Amino acid sequence: MASAIRPTPAAAARRWLRRAMALGVALGVVRLLAPWWCGRDADGWFRGDPALQRQLAEQLVRFEARDDAQRGATGPDGNRFAGEWALVAHQMTALGLAQLCLAHPDGQPRYVPTVRAAAVKTFLPEMRDFGTLAWSGEDALASLEGPHGHAYLAYAALAVGMARLLDQAFPADVARQHDALVAAYERRLLRSPTGLIETYPDEAYPTDVAAVAAAIAVHGRVTGADHRAVLAHWAERVRTVQIDAQSGLVIQRMGANDGAAHDAPRGSGTALAAYFAGFADRSVAQLLGEGLFRHESSLWGFGALREYADGYRGQGDVDSGPVLLGVSVSATGFALAPARALGRRESFTRIYRTADLFGLPVALGDRLSFATGGAVGNALLLAMLTSGPERAP
Amino acid sequence: MSGPTWSSVTRALGASRPLWWIGGSALAYLGLRLLFVRLAEAEGLLTPTGAPSVGVLVLGLAVLGLRLVLLFVAPAFLVYGLLERLLGPAGHDPSPGDAP
Numbered sequence: 001m002a003s004a005i006r007p008t009p010a011a012a013a014r015r016w017l018r019r020a021m022a023l024g025v026a027l028g029v030v031r032l033l034a035p036w037w038c039g040r041d042a043d044g045w046f047r048g049d050p051a052l053q054r055q056l057a058e059q060l061v062r063f064e065a066r067d068d069a070q071r072g073a074t075g076p077d078g079n080r081f082a083g084e085w086a087l088v089a090h091q092m093t094a095l096g097l098a099q100l101c102l103a104h105p106d107g108q109p110r111y112v113p114t115v116r117a118a119a120v121k122t123f124l125p126e127m128r129d130f131g132t133l134a135w136s137g138e139d140a141l142a143s144l145e146g147p148h149g150h151a152y153l154a155y156a157a158l159a160v161g162m163a164r165l166l167d168q169a170f171p172a173d174v175a176r177q178h179d180a181l182v183a184a185y186e187r188r189l190l191r192s193p194t195g196l197i198e199t200y201p202d203e204a205y206p207t208d209v210a211a212v213a214a215a216i217a218v219h220g221r222v223t224g225a226d227h228r229a230v231l232a233h234w235a236e237r238v239r240t241v242q243i244d245a246q247s248g249l250v251i252q253r254m255g256a257n258d259g260a261a262h263d264a265p266r267g268s269g270t271a272l273a274a275y276f277a278g279f280a281d282r283s284v285a286q287l288l289g290e291g292l293f294r295h296e297s298s299l300w301g302f303g304a305l306r307e308y309a310d311g312y313r314g315q316g317d318v319d320s321g322p323v324l325l326g327v328s329v330s331a332t333g334f335a336l337a338p339a340r341a342l343g344r345r346e347s348f349t350r351i352y353r354t355a356d357l358f359g360l361p362v363a364l365g366d367r368l369s370f371a372t373g374g375a376v377g378n379a380l381l382l383a384m385l386t387s388g389p390e391r392a393p
Numbered sequence: 394m395s396g397p398t399w400s401s402v403t404r405a406l407g408a409s410r411p412l413w414w415i416g417g418s419a420l421a422y423l424g425l426r427l428l429f430v431r432l433a434e435a436e437g438l439l440t441p442t443g444a445p446s447v448g449v450l451v452l453g454l455a456v457l458g459l460r461l462v463l464l465f466v467a468p469a470f471l472v473y474g475l476l477e478r479l480l481g482p483a484g485h486d487p488s489p490g491d492a493p
Contacts, residue, residue, distance in 0.1 A: 015481075018476075018477065018480045018481060019477065021476070021480065022472070022473045022476035022477050022480065023473060025472060025473075025476055026468070026469040026470075026471075026472040026473040026476070027469060029468055029469070029472045030464075030465055030468050030469045030472075033464070033468050034464045034465055034468075037464060038464070357460070357461075357464070358457065360426065360429075360430075360456065360457070360460065362426065362430050364430070369430065369434065371426070371429060371430045371433055371434075371453075372433070372453060372457070374433055374434065375434075
């Protein structure tokens with residue numbers, strides 16, 4: 001008698017309609033709830049809410065203090081937090097805190113000492129060991145008259161420049177090294193027909209060279225030196241040599257002398273280059289930002305940046321971080337800076353939601369930490385989320 | 394025809410097994426997140442050498458997985474289950490208005 005309890009076609013239809021309605025409403029609730037939850041702080045970061053900025057800044061003050069204590073206790077050789085990531089962590093800490101000080105000068109007494117400490121650390125020999133090793137033992141600061149680019153040290157030069165901009169008591173010996181390094185970069189860049197100088201032998205990264213331009217520009221603001229010729233040379237070569245015309249992204253790795261592409265046009269390099277370019281030339285930053293945001297993907301209010309231009313494929317590497325479904329962690333995180341600096345509120349909000357979702361922000365008393373990225377991630381996010389006041393006039 | 398009453402709502406919630414696993418997941422998430430934050434404060438999932446310790450990596454992925462479940466799966470389950478009960482025949486209280 002199974003047929004006796006089988007629902008009528010009308011009852012079955014009503015049941016499926018009810019389920020479809022419930023599913024639709026459930027998905028609609030998630031569509032609203034998840035982006036709202038992850039984007040609660042997006043507007044505050046975009047507006048430059050000092051309370052939010054200081055919470056993350058305090059986490060980095062604590063990081064630098066702990067790093068000092070560890071360094072004093074074990075010496076540089078025992079410090080496991082050394083190398084390229086350490087350079088980036090200290091550089092971005094200095095940049096983020098310096099940007100915060102420029103936006104809110106009342107924070108200078110609290111944060112300038114940490115800006116100074118972080119910037120000075122970027123000039124320590126162990127911070128550039130990875131570059132010295134790549135150049136077969138040639139130290140960047142011991143070979144300033146030489147032809148090799150050593151562009152990786154521009155990250156340190158930019159941090160020191162921002163520290164000098166804020167700190168009248170910046171150590172004179174480091175300032176002299178900084179002057180000499182910027183002079184070497186200026187000479188090398190002016191001599192380059194491609195507007196590129198090498199990071200490693202036979203490898204030039206337009207992103208690193210954007211950091212070189214940023215360091216030169218900030219040095220001009222600190223010392224009053226006229227660097228307009230070299231910055232104009234760099235800006236012109238970015239437009240004509242380093243940007244892939246079709247995608248609007250910069251080529252990740254190139255030949256310094258011939259400008260040949262050694263890699264694809266990529267989002268991670270473009271996003272960070274757009275941030276650095278802002279220190280030197282707003283029009284170049286705008287151009288890079290326009291190319292970059294053509295590669296934004298969004299789903300349900302969450303945004304992310306695709307790593308590779310159309311027609312290119314690749315896996316994640318040290319520059320991009322993991323690449324999942326075509327979008328990269330680094331490109332997405334770095335894109336917060338141009339999104340904020342260029343006033344792209346909607347993109348900023350979407351990308352921030354993604355950073356919040358995967359970054360695991362946690363309030364720790366008066367501090368805020370994005371747990372997934374650790375010290376490097378927090379330093380990068382502070383610099384990216386406070387980008388704006390550092391830009392060229 | 395009457396709409397869903399307060400008693401039908403509370404009955405639907407009480408009978409909702411997803412509430413238990415959602416609550417359990419939330420508690421597990423809060424506990425594991427606290428542990429992860431303590432362990433990962435210096436390095437997170439990104440380390441200078443590129444690869445974090447396996448334990449921190451597994452813990453971090455577990456926390457991220459639970460976060461995704463709680464933000465996307467749990468609300469959908471909850472709302473779907475609630476609406477199924479409220480809109481279905483069992484969700485109606487018998488009342489004179491329901492009688493044929």
